[in-house]
Amino acid sequence: MTDLAWIDAALTSARPQALGALLRYFRDLDTAEEAYQNACLRALKTWPQNGPPRDAAAWLILVGRNSGIDDARRRNKQQALPPDEVISDTDDAESALAERLDGSHYRDDILRLLFVCCHPDLPATQQIALALRIVSGLTVKQIARAFLVSEAAMEQRITRAKAAVAKAGVPFETPGAVERSERLAAVAAMIYLIFNEGYSASGEAIAQRAPLCEEAIRLARLLLRLFQSEPEIMGLTSLLLLQHARAAARYDADGAIILLDDQDRALWNRKMIAEGMALIDKAMRHRQRGPYQVQAAIAALHAGAARPEDTDWAQIDLLYQTLEKLQPSPVVTLNRAVAVSKVRGPQAALELIEPLASRLGGYFNFHGVRGALLMQLGRAGEARAAFDQAIALANTTAEAAHIRMHIDRLMAESAPKPGARAAT
Amino acid sequence: MLYAILCYHDEDTVGSWSKDHEDAVMAKLAVVQEKFATQGRLGPVARLLPTTAATTLRKDGDPPLVIDGPYAETKEQLLGFYIIEATGLDDALEAARDLGRANPGGSYEIRPVGLFRPGSIAT
Numbered sequence: 200m201t202d203l204a205w206i207d208a209a210l211t212s213a214r215p216q217a218l219g220a221l222l223r224y225f226r227d228l229d230t231a232e233e234a235y236q237n238a239c240l241r242a243l244k245t246w247p248q249n250g251p252p253r254d255a256a257a258w259l260i261l262v263g264r265n266s267g268i269d270d271a272r273r274r275n276k277q278q279a280l281p282p283d284e285v286i287s288d289t290d291d292a293e294s295a296l297a298e299r300l301d302g303s304h305y306r307d308d309i310l311r312l313l314f315v316c317c318h319p320d321l322p323a324t325q326q327i328a329l330a331l332r333i334v335s336g337l338t339v340k341q342i343a344r345a346f347l348v349s350e351a352a353m354e355q356r357i358t359r360a361k362a363a364v365a366k367a368g369v370p371f372e373t374p375g376a377v378e379r380s381e382r383l384a385a386v387a388a389m390i391y392l393i394f395n396e397g398y399s400a401s402g403e404a405i406a407q408r409a410p411l412c413e414e415a416i417r418l419a420r421l422l423l424r425l426f427q428s429e430p431e432i433m434g435l436t437s438l439l440l441l442q443h444a445r446a447a448a449r450y451d452a453d454g455a456i457i458l459l460d461d462q463d464r465a466l467w468n469r470k471m472i473a474e475g476m477a478l479i480d481k482a483m484r485h486r487q488r489g490p491y492q493v494q495a496a497i498a499a500l501h502a503g504a505a506r507p508e509d510t511d512w513a514q515i516d517l518l519y520q521t522l523e524k525l526q527p528s529p530v531v532t533l534n535r536a537v538a539v540s541k542v543r544g545p546q547a548a549l550e551l552i553e554p555l556a557s558r559l560g561g562y563f564n565f566h567g568v569r570g571a572l573l574m575q576l577g578r579a580g581e582a583r584a585a586f587d588q589a590i591a592l593a594n595t596t597a598e599a600a601h602i603r604m605h606i607d608r609l610m611a612e613s614a615p616k617p618g619a620r621a622a623t
Numbered sequence: 624m625l626y627a628i629l630c631y632h633d634e635d636t637v638g639s640w641s642k643d644h645e646d647a648v649m650a651k652l653a654v655v656q657e658k659f660a661t662q663g664r665l666g667p668v669a670r671l672l673p674t675t676a677a678t679t680l681r682k683d684g685d686p687p688l689v690i691d692g693p694y695a696e697t698k699e700q701l702l703g704f705y706i707i708e709a710t711g712l713d714d715a716l717e718a719a720r721d722l723g724r725a726n727p728g729g730s731y732e733i734r735p736v737g738l739f740r741p742g743s744i745a746t
Contacts, residue, residue, distance in 0.1 A: 212635040417639065423675045427692035436675065470737055477676040477735040480712045481691065 206246050209255045210239055214336045215421060217259035219308030224264055226371050228315065228333070228364060234267030235259065241266075256305075306425035307373055313418070314382040315364050317389040325360040327393050332357050335414050345396070345408050383426060387435050387491065390418045394439050401597030402454035412443045423478075433482035434492030440475035441498035444468040455600050460507040472502045490526045493518050512541035529555045533568055545575040563592035567602050574609055582609055625666065625744070629701065634673050656740075663744065667706060670738035677734045678712060682723035689716060694732040702729075706736065 217238070221231040238259040252258035316330040328346065331337045337345075343353035374382060397411030419436040426432050448466035451457055479495045497518045504510040519535035533552055540548035549572045552565070559565035570585030586606045593599035640648070659665035674693035681688040705722070709715035712733070719731045 208636050208639070212633070413639075417635075420638070420673065420675050424692075427675075428690075433675075433691075473735065473737050474672050474676055477672055477712070481676065481678060484689075484712060 203243075203247075205251070206243060209246075209251060210242065210259075211336060213256040213259055215309045215312060215334055216256040216305050217263060218333070219310075219312035220256075220260045220305060221263050221267065222312055222315070222369060223308050223371055225267055226369055228361060228369065230267055230271075231263075232333070233270070234263040237266040237270075238263035307379070309421070309425060310374075310379070310382055310386065311370065313386040313389070313422075315369055316360075317385045318364055318367050319385075320363055320367065321360055323392050325356055325363075326389050327396060328353060328356050329360040329364070330389055330393065330418075331411075331414065334418065337414070341410075345411055347404055347407070383422075383429065383432070386422065387419075387432060390415050390422065391435065391439075391491075393418070394442070398442060401450070401456060401595050405450060405454055409446065412439070412446065415439055416443060428485075430482040430485040430487050431489040431491050433478045434489060434495045437475045437478035437482065437495035438491050438498055440471045440478070441495060441502050444471035444475065444502060455597050455604075458601075459501060464505065467502065475499065475502065488521065488525065490522060493522045493525065497522075510541070512538045516542050529558045530562070533559060533562075533565060536568060536572070540572060540575070545572040548572050549576070561592060563589045563594065563598055563602070565589075566592065567605070570602070570605060574605065579609060627704075638673060660742065666742045666744050668738075668740040668742055669706060669736045672735045672737045674734070677732055678716065680716060680719045680723060680731045680733060682720075682727050682729060682731065685727070687720060687723050693734070694730050696730070699729060706739070 214235070218231055218235045221234050222228060225231045225234065241262050242255075242259065246252070313330065313334055316333055317326045321329065324346070328342055331342050331345075332339065339354050339357060340350050342357075343350045346353060348356075394412055394415035397408045397413075397415065400408035400411075416436070416439050419432070419439055423429070423432045423436050444467050445459075445462065447468065448462035448464065449457055475495065476499055479492065479499050482492050482495070497515055500511050500515055500518075516535060516538040519531060519538055522531050523535065532555060536548040536552045539551055549569070552559075552569060552572075555565065566585045566589035570582045570589060573579075573582035573585055583606065586602050586609070589602045590599050590606075593602060656665060656668060677693040679690045679692060679694050681690060707715065707718050709718060712735075715733050719733055723731065
């Protein structure tokens with residue numbers, strides 16, 4: 200690795216901790232970011248000559264803090280003094296270094312940094328963009344590329360999100376136990392959203408969006424290292440790893456989705472699966488189930504099956520029932536229907552989902568699953584109608600192409616064959 | 624004399640290697656390992672999963688305490704290790720408790736192994 204690449208890697212991995220601490224000192228995101236940027240510039244200048252500091256994050260915090268204070272002093276000469284809370288704790292710069300070296304203090308800093316990005320007033324897309332910019336340190340250009348929008352549009356989105364965060368104010372008090380667990384849940388949900396942005400990509404966007412999955416895994420691991428005994432964070436990390444392990448097998452050459460049953464399991468990433476399995480195993484020991492753990496357990500059952508027919512669908516059905524209780528949602532029931540169809544047949548599955556029609560009528564996958572079940576039951580005409588509806592509601596061309604494949608199969612099967620009666 | 628070579632690195636850095644870089648490093652290592660193997664002096668090779676997958680058994684109390692995460696103290700030193708087969712974490716912890724009963728005090732860190740080659744040493 201060249202000098203610069205080494206420094207870049209060190210800055211990336213120190214960023215959440217350093218920026219999180221600077222945010223606590225300055226209590227303002229822009230000031231903290233500016234201070235951090237200045238520290239990085241100094242690092243680029245001095246590290247190649249002096250060698251890397253023993254603790255990169257501590258170095259960046261100290262240098263960034265001093266630069267932020269200098270900037271504030273310079274501004275003070277021109278303007279009236281800012282209120283005290285803008286610069287807090289300015290008199291313990293020396294002890295700060297020692298404090299930073301003690302790992303137990305910085306976890307609330309990093310959690311806060313992540314938490315300010317998931318302010319409830321921000322729509323999900325803004326939360327994700329903000330987190331990728333602030334916590335991960337991706338450039339606006341990189342983020343714009345992942346979201347398939349122009350750089351100017353993304354710049355505007357991030358600026359707007361930052362303004363909303365500034366208006367809401369940074370919650371800089373050390374959180375209590377209840378607050379901490381609420382923040383943790385919000386941050387976990389945001390990391391999951393980042394992952395899904397990458398996971399749900401299709402077609403030409405796959406290559407551009409795959410890094411979002413990797414970034415989400417990096418953030419989940421970071422969170423898990425800070426909160427080592429949280430089974431739901433173990434579950435989240437496990438879930439992301441187990442899902443992402445299938446990445447190489449999930450698309451065909453044209454970027455169309457390949458269903459789990461049809462994937463080449465030799466392409467699954469065994470190392471990621473091993474890590475995901477170890478984490479869910481570790482989480483289960485706590486006997487505190489939660490939605491991420493249950494979803495990870497389902498993913499683990501898929502990952503552990505050497506062939507599709509080896510899948511333990513009965514166990515998956517049970518896990519979906521647990522998930523329905525923890526997180527009641529018609530989409531969960533719809534997913535469960537697939538397991539039910541494998542265990543008790545398509546008729547039972549169809550009966551399970553029919554009552555969802557009023558709530559899921561606008562969801563393409565509802566009609567897709569319903570069509571597939573009808574197809575299995577030999578009700579070709581109704582299946583065709585369901586698939587047509589699914590195509591009309593599909594959000595992406597890959598989704599539509601996937602349903603069209605079902606229709607093609609249906610057409611092929613129902614086409615008049617010599618000596619056979621045409622299905623109607 | 625047998626020697627253990629213990630590998631240390633920043634797992635964030637290694638964890639963020641691209642697949643190409645990872646494959647290249649593993650291929651280069653394989654060449655060196657192969658050389659040792661043909662000389663009959665390569666024992667087991669193991670690559671551990673990240674520390675986030677680790678669990679620690681503190682056996683300085685009775686009963687020993689199970690803690691999530693890697694062994695984090697700096698006042699004790701690494702003195703040895705075992706590689707065991709287990710059905711899962713509970714089973715591995717049970718084995719560690721067994722060992723701990725024979726030798727209380729200190730800690731065991733239980734870490735899943737991601738890659739294992741048994742190796743063979745000519746005797």
